[in-house]
Amino acid sequence: MIYTLFTALLLGICSPFLWLLSFKQKFIRSIRARFFLIKNPKPKLAKYHFHACSLGEARAIEPLVRRLGDCRVSVITQTGFDYASKYADCRFLPFECFLPFWLSRSDVLIVFEAELWLNLFKVAKSNGSKTVLLNARISDKSYKNYLRFKFYYRWLFKYVDLVLAQSDLDKERLATLGAKNIKVVGNIKSANLPKPSKNYVKLDKRVIVIASSHQNEEINLLKNLNLSPNDQLFIAPRHPERFAEVCKIIKDSIKSDMSFEKFSDNMGLRSQIILVDTLGELVNLYQIADIVVLCGSFEYGIGGHNPIEAAQFGCKILSGEYIHNQKDLYKAVSGIEFCSYENVWEKINSNLKSTKIINICDMDKIIKEIKG
Missing domain, CATH: 3.40.50.2000 (Glycogen Phosphorylase B;)
Known part of the structure; x- marks a missing residue:
């Protein structure tokens, strides 16, 4: 509750800036949906809820979504939304303070890579969902920043049931941040090779x-x-x-x-x-x-x-x-x-x-x- 109130206060302070930023074409839909809930209703009930950030991640999870069936997807960016909407019911993920009353129940929440939002995992667990961090990684550049906020990630990982990491190094780093039940499965993007949709004639060049x-x-x-x-x-x-x-x-x-x-x-x-x-x-x-x-x-x-x-x-x-x-x-x-x-x-x-x-x-x- 304290964390949710804190994020609500933070949103209140930043709202004027975010509203002005939302007039940029790049953000006109995503910011208004995420921070003001404009045209962003609660997602439909589904067995699996996938959350990804942007276009590349939306592409990476597509084969999983299609194979599992009965899935919904949430994203952060406009390009991610446009792509994911082609294969699943899709929403923009609202800011943290909205999630306690916005997030519908699912049997499993699967969060892709580094989308580590505390209330996303916490509210999903309170709804009875199994929570999975998929394709988890921590880059060399970001590891120091993660360690600075170690208290936050230790709190967050209390609500994560399973971590599927990209490498042994990622497993070690995630463990230092409090992650449990970590399994190394490789990078899912290496299994999801997009196939050509058109066959262009190659010139003699x-x-x-x-x-x-x-x-x-x-x-x-x-x-x-x-x-x-x-x-x-x-x-x-x-x-x-x-x-x-x-x-x-x-x-x-x-x-x-x-x-x-x-x-x-x-x-x-x-x-x-x-x-x-x-x-x-x-x-x-x-x-x-x-x-x-x-x-x-x-x-x-x-x-x-x-x-x-x-x-x-x-x-x-x-x-x-x-x-x-x-x-x-x-x-x-x-x-x-x-x-x-x-x-x-x-x-x-x-x-x-x-x-x-x-x-x-x-x-x-x-x-x-x-x-x-």
């Missing part, structure tokens, strides 16, 4: 994909752009709200003799440089890619992205050094080469090795643990 790029990455990766006439370059920004910004960066960076088009222009994907300004196309492009430059890893603080989605096609993969959020997935792939802004094009034009997935977790084992 070397296809290079700059994948899931963030701010500063495009402009720095294109600074020393070195394409041959036989190269075709696709650039896929991570966040859709940056499409226009990245379009300008590309136009300012390319040479006058290089053809350019946006994916959404439907020009047949025959230009030398193509901005991928639509969602859900990366795996389709990985299927025809020769080289993937996996972003989110060149700027400190992001922590990298999942290399397995590209590695399933044997692509040659280049990555920056900042991969602290994806270390276990990187360990599951052989052949990844590391580079910097300064030598990325030198690496692209060198003799790179094809990648291969060497460690995939067992989805059947995870389902067995969830069902108990």
Whole structure:
């Protein structure tokens, strides 16, 4: 009760700022739903309640949701909501103070990765649910911050029945925070390999994909752009709200003799440089890619992205050094080469090795643990 009152007071203090922030297109639905309960009714009764944060996590849990059946999903972000709504009844997870009267009962609550909200677990337990932390991990970067709030996590883990961790190191770190009944099952994202929804015709060219790029990455990766006439370059920004910004960066960076088009222009994907300004196309492009430059890893603080989605096609993969959020997935792939802004094009034009997935977790084992 004291914690709930504290979070209600915190929300009251922050409400004016949150309301102003909600007018940004990126947050217009998520903030209003989460912090003001606008168009965010209680979820329908279901046997399993999955909670994930954003788009990548919503994708990762989809096979589990489909196999288990009778599931509902809660998320944090708009992109996560849009994707999860395609396969399950979905809601935005409200802020902590709302959960005691918002969260409907489920037999099992499955929370994905690092979504450690005290009242989510506590209220679920009071409703009689079995509580599971799935794909649990603690990165090198965040571990010190977790230790600073050790008292909070020890309190939270009293309400977690089962922890399915990604690695032995994650198990050790979670145990220091008070987690019990920890089992190492690997990273679920290595078992959920998205399959292409379209089969694009590969031109007689070397296809290079700059994948899931963030701010500063495009402009720095294109600074020393070195394409041959036989190269075709696709650039896929991570966040859709940056499409226009990245379009300008590309136009300012390319040479006058290089053809350019946006994916959404439907020009047949025959230009030398193509901005991928639509969602859900990366795996389709990985299927025809020769080289993937996996972003989110060149700027400190992001922590990298999942290399397995590209590695399933044997692509040659280049990555920056900042991969602290994806270390276990990187360990599951052989052949990844590391580079910097300064030598990325030198690496692209060198003799790179094809990648291969060497460690995939067992989805059947995870389902067995969830069902108990």
